[in-house]
Amino acid sequence: MELQIAVAKIEKYATSQSGDTVEVVERPNGGISVVMADGQSSGRGAKWISTLVVRKVIALLADGVRDGAAARAASDSLFTERKGKVSATLNIFSVDQQSGTVVITRNNPAAVLISLDEKIQILDDPCLSVGIYRGTRPLITEVPIEKGLTTVMFTDGLIHAGSRYGETMDIITCFQASLESENPSPQLIADDLLAYALRLDQGRPSDDITVAVLRVMNLSGDNVRRMFVRLPLEP
Amino acid sequence: MELQIAVAKIEKYATSQSGDTVEVVERPNGGISVVMADGQSSGRGAKWISTLVVRKVIALLADGVRDGAAARAASDSLFTERKGKVSATLNIFSVDQQSGTVVITRNNPAAVLISLDEKIQILDDPCLSVGIYRGTRPLITEVPIEKGLTTVMFTDGLIHAGSRYGETMDIITCFQASLESENPSPQLIADDLLAYALRLDQGRPSDDITVAVLRVMNLSGDNVRRMFVRLPLEP
Numbered sequence: 001m002e003l004q005i006a007v008a009k010i011e012k013y014a015t016s017q018s019g020d021t022v023e024v025v026e027r028p029n030g031g032i033s034v035v036m037a038d039g040q041s042s043g044r045g046a047k048w049i050s051t052l053v054v055r056k057v058i059a060l061l062a063d064g065v066r067d068g069a070a071a072r073a074a075s076d077s078l079f080t081e082r083k084g085k086v087s088a089t090l091n092i093f094s095v096d097q098q099s100g101t102v103v104i105t106r107n108n109p110a111a112v113l114i115s116l117d118e119k120i121q122i123l124d125d126p127c128l129s130v131g132i133y134r135g136t137r138p139l140i141t142e143v144p145i146e147k148g149l150t151t152v153m154f155t156d157g158l159i160h161a162g163s164r165y166g167e168t169m170d171i172i173t174c175f176q177a178s179l180e181s182e183n184p185s186p187q188l189i190a191d192d193l194l195a196y197a198l199r200l201d202q203g204r205p206s207d208d209i210t211v212a213v214l215r216v217m218n219l220s221g222d223n224v225r226r227m228f229v230r231l232p233l234e235p
Numbered sequence: 236m237e238l239q240i241a242v243a244k245i246e247k248y249a250t251s252q253s254g255d256t257v258e259v260v261e262r263p264n265g266g267i268s269v270v271m272a273d274g275q276s277s278g279r280g281a282k283w284i285s286t287l288v289v290r291k292v293i294a295l296l297a298d299g300v301r302d303g304a305a306a307r308a309a310s311d312s313l314f315t316e317r318k319g320k321v322s323a324t325l326n327i328f329s330v331d332q333q334s335g336t337v338v339i340t341r342n343n344p345a346a347v348l349i350s351l352d353e354k355i356q357i358l359d360d361p362c363l364s365v366g367i368y369r370g371t372r373p374l375i376t377e378v379p380i381e382k383g384l385t386t387v388m389f390t391d392g393l394i395h396a397g398s399r400y401g402e403t404m405d406i407i408t409c410f411q412a413s414l415e416s417e418n419p420s421p422q423l424i425a426d427d428l429l430a431y432a433l434r435l436d437q438g439r440p441s442d443d444i445t446v447a448v449l450r451v452m453n454l455s456g457d458n459v460r461r462m463f464v465r466l467p468l469e470p
Contacts, residue, residue, distance in 0.1 A: 007462040017265075024464055025258065028286070032466055051263070055297055062290055097468070145468065187463055194459060219467060224429060227242040228422055228463040229259055231267055232454060233332070233380065 001147055002219045003095055005034055006186035007212045008194040012042050012157070013204035016234075019046025020155050020210040024227075025058040030097035033061050034212050037130075038089045038108075038155040042208060053078055053088045053130060067092050067105045071138040075107065075130035087129040090138070091153040093214045095145065102151060102214065104141040110159055113152040113172070114143060118179050120172060149216045150179070150189065157207035158193060162200025169200055186213035236382055237454045238330055240269055241421035242447045243429040247277050247392070248439035251469075254281025255390050255445040259462075260293040265332035268296050269447050273324045273343075273390040275366075277443060288313055288323045288365060302327050302340045306373040310342065310365035322364040325373070326388040328449045330380060337386060337449065339376040345394055348387040348407070349378060353414050355407060384451045385414070385424065392442035393428060397435025404435055421448035 011018035019039045026032055035057045039049030053074045060070035071090055078088060089108035096103055104112055104123065111124035127139045143149065152175060161169040174196045178189040190213045197209055246253035254274045261267055270292045274284030288309045295305035306325055313323060324343035331338055339347055339358065346359035362374045378384065387410060396404040409431045413424040425448045432444055 001468045003464075003466040003468055005462075005464040005466075007460075009460040009462075010458060018460075021261070022462065023260070024462065026256070026286075030252075032464065051261075051297070055294075059290075059294070062286070095466070095468075187461070191459070191461075198457075216468075222433075223245060223467045224426070224465075225242075225244040225253075225467065226422070226426075226463070226465040227240075227244075227257065227259065228461070229238075229240040229267065230459075230461040231238040231240075231330070232458045232460065233236045233238055233330075233451075 002217055003032070003214065004186045004217060005032070005212065005214050006190045007210065008190040009210045010194065010205055012206065012208050015043050017044055017047050018208040019043060019050055020208045021047065021050035021054045022210055022212060023054050023058050025061055027061060027094065027096065028064045031095040033092055033094040034214065036091045036153060036155065036210055036212055038208065038210070040086045040088060049078065049086055049088050052081065053090055057090070057092065067094050067103050068138055068140050071105050071107055071130065072136070075136040076134065078131035079134055082131060084132050087131045089129045089155065093151055093153065093212065100145050101142045102145055102149065104151060106139045107136065110154060110156050113175055115150040115179055116146070116148055120176060145216055147216055147218060151214045152189065153212050154193070155208060155210045157205060157209035158197050158211060160207060161197035161205070161209065164206050165200070165202065167200045169197055183217070186215040189213045237452055238267070238449065239421045239452060240267070240447065240449050241425045242445065243425040244445045245429065245440055247441065247443050250278050252279055252282050253443040254278060254285055255443045256282065256285035256289045257445055257447060258289050258293050260296055262296060262329065262331065263299045266330040268327055268329040269449065271326045271388060271390065271445055271447055273443065273445070275321045275323060284313065284321055284323050287316065288325055292325070292327065302329050302338050303373055303375050306340050306342055306365065307371070310371040311369065313366035314369055317366060319367050322366045324364045324390065328386055328388060328447065335380050336377045337380055337384065339386060341374045342371065345389060345391050348410055350385040350414055351381070351383055355411060380451055382451055382453060386449045387424065388447050389428070390443060390445045392440060392444035393432050393446060395442060396432035396440070396444065399441050400435070400437065402435045404432055418452070421450040424448045
């Protein structure tokens with residue numbers, strides 16, 4: 001088997017910086033984590049907040065701290081730093097090779113989607129963003145690593161795409177359609193969701209949007225680890 | 236224009252963990268950095284060292300510290316932690332959108348390659364690995380961000396590929412050949428170099444090998460930032 005993770009990300013129209021932050025980090029006992037945060041409001045202030053949260057989490061994960069404890073620490077840290085006045089959403093996907101599971105951590109009202117064999121499960125139990133209250137805890141879901149498992153997380157820019165024009169983003173239908181293509185890559189799934197949102201927003205996203213997709217697939221070819229980053233540069 | 240970064244990475248044959256570490260991190264003032272370290276020896280001990288070095292560097296870069304200062308700090312930190320008894324090589328590629336340059340940091344006897352318009356420049360001035368002496372300084376080269384600029388860094392596993400079988404890895408010729416394909420992606424360049432090394436090592440790499448390639452290209456399509464990670468899982 002192999003694991004693939006893809007992230008697609010765009011900033012709110014006419015802002016120079018996205019308030020969303022995503023980082024990928026190796027886990028000290030094997031596996032990998034993707035950490036995504038969306039800082040309250042937009043622009044530089046939001047970026048500062050989401051960066052603080054993500055950095056706190058990845059530093060702890062890199063030390064071998066469990067995901068839930070890392071999320072609680074990030075919340076308390078932001079609460080202490082900003083006296084409960086600013087919030088951020090936080091999600092973590094971790095592939096834990098010790099436990100043989102994907103660990104899904106949510107401090108984000110937005111749902112996380114899980115699919116296996118084209119059946120989609122929606123994780124949308126109520127949970128709080130980090131930073132507002134002392135002692136905020138994440139919701140944690142653990143699922144075995146198995147072929148075909150796909151998990152999707154996103155920031156709320158995806159949910160609200162099109163709302164300025166009276167349109168509604170149907171994330172589940174779009175995800176289902178991507179899953180029906182032949183052995184879809186996570187990059188295809190993430191790109192499809194983001195492209196759909198951008199169409200609804202008429203090419204001018206009304207909020208920062210980030211989509212991250214993790215997928216367990218058949219091993220295709222070699223044993224090489226690969227990483228790829230694409231960054232459009234301003235002219 | 237857009238920037239693409241690709242990493243290809245494999246561990247020494249019959250070891251469970253590579254001693255090389257690579258992480259990509261956003262820079263707080265715009266742009267991105269790729270940090271690569273190769274810890275002395277192989278397996279878990281080497282991984283511990285390279286992780287320490289990379290984490291130190293990315294934490295400082297994320298705080299806005301300049302690359303040279305971050306590399307010096309990582310060296311002093313490893314020197315202090317391990318009393319000068321262990322070393323690691325360290326390379327950084329940073330795309331600094333404030334200065335409009337790619338900043339290349341070397342604490343690695345292995346060369347860094349730069350290409351523009353298919354002309355290849357070899358950065359191989361002598362420099363020291365980090366961790367052995369107090370006050371080790373990196374070599375820094377700064378080049379303007381321009382279309383077609385390609386930079387390549389690698390760990391010494393690439394250089395020594397095939398040596399067990401009396402073969403010699405001709406990195407420059409392989410890189411030149413990749414550049415001659417039509418608008419090669421950095422992933423193609425990294426994969427070509429690693430595939431060549433694996434052939435020379437008869438599919439059983441005698442050391443951890445990491446190749447990272449950065450390339451400035453024409454903007455192709457949308458303004459979406461993308462990230463992709465592929466991780467083969469043990470059966």
